Amino acid sequence: MSDLTDLYQDVVLDHGRRPRNFGPLEGATHRAEGLNPLCGDHFTVYAKVDGGVLREAKFEGSGCAISKASASVMTGAVKGKTAAEIDALFEKFHRLVTEGPKAGEEADLGKLAVFGGVHEFPARVKCASLAWHALRSALGGKAEPVSTE
């Protein structure tokens, strides 16, 4: 039986309490909003892309511990990556939060592996994915806020 500590690991709680890269981004080249209407998670994700590489990402907004921690860890994980690399990373992250950890993928996931427990809490998958959807929407140049619905 899955434990709460599988979901609320120390790192997750830490990032939820003191999110990294939190705040507006001066000179952002891309931005998008993400909304989880079910519980009110609402974030704006900013990215500064230069020469096809994401130099910096930040986020603002409010939401549950999982969504905030996920956004926080994400902004660190995508730094220095191209859009294609970010997409590939998201695929792995999405697999992690819906199916659980898979042998061979932990190295690629790095810090993102702390969300390995989310798959046992299906109602929280959308929380964990929200910031990623927003970031990908920003990089894809979409205007409307992205929703988890």
Added chain:
Amino acid sequence: MTPGATQAGETLRRPAPARLDPEAVRGEFPILRQTVRGKPLVYLDSAATTQKPRAVIEAISRYYEEDNANVHRGVHLLAERATRAFEEARVKLARLIGAADPHEVIFTRGTTESINLVAQTFGRTRVGAGDEVLVTGMEHHSNIVPWQMLCEEKGASLRVVPVTDAGDLDLDALEGLLGPRTRLLAVTQVSNALGTVNPIDEIVARAHAKGVPVLVDGAQGVPHLGVDVRASGADFYAFSGHKMYGPTGIGVLWGRREHLDAMPPWQGGGDMILSVTFEKTTFNALPYKFEAGTPDIAGAVGLGAAVDWMSALGLPAIAAHEHELLAYALEALAGVPELRLLGRPRRRAGAVSFLLGDVHPHDMATVLDRHGIAIRAGHHCAQPLMRRFGVAATARASFAVYNTRADVDALVRGLHAVREVFA
């Protein structure tokens, strides 16, 4: 088959005992025996949907095992039995809410459909360009959106009675908002998010004094407080079966006879007609004018059984038990550090919304779920109300007749566990 003409369907009525036995009541709900994540289920989400007593579940099964046929048409025995069971349920509901006439009880899919029905028939004929429809700041989306859509369609404006910091309706503001262009007031009897009980009789009286008809959302009102629609003076009253120990998919619109007679039909089809030709079709009398197609017969039977079940306990005994339990809960919750209740209305029933420190309600609900406790986290289909209180979401614990003090104690223990996780 006319409603009210039933014969042998009267249930034997014993006088209801004054106090109910919570453990005995709880024992009638099979679903409450299960464990969740290894812990006993503590179900505190009855405002979302209530659990069903064995009597209701069995009534539905028995209908399908013994009486099932289509209603109002057939000449054979099963059709007779199905029709009688269906129409008896209608009579029971009329009696429950104090309606003068079962013809005024329309079966719908639920509160939402009932309100849409009124908006699209009564609303469309009464509301024109430049008119106003009045709702309140504590309404469920189902009692906002149909009116918004009507106003959009007609070029009318939606006005809103404000909610005080205490979570009550601002009755002085209501007075000011009942104007010469106000065509209808839609108001909830009990708030599903805050638990606020509104003084419906007084509100209706004020509205009528200005010539404004009133639709009351009774979804939370019926199971916790009951209603006497004639005494209240309301023009329309809507409620859902699944919020009052009945099955999902069935509900009621009650309307005053003169309104229902004047309203154009809503959905077209079988049963709501008297005769059909391609040149002209004439419509059926009440209540069938508004009941197109084969109804949820089993749902109506189940709802009738829920009415019987509630009546056997007695609505006053149910209300007294819930009132005591809610008082116990409010006191217990006040003892949890950093817990903030939303609103302190004059009168409360059924539900309480709260926040715990800066823990997001979603996280609270996940932790509580791991302890077997089911609460609701989110905006409770009342986004405007949430915004009014400056929050995106709250946690909501809602009670029904099968809840006990042990449930409240478990919730409090669970909230302490939440604090530990997020300390």
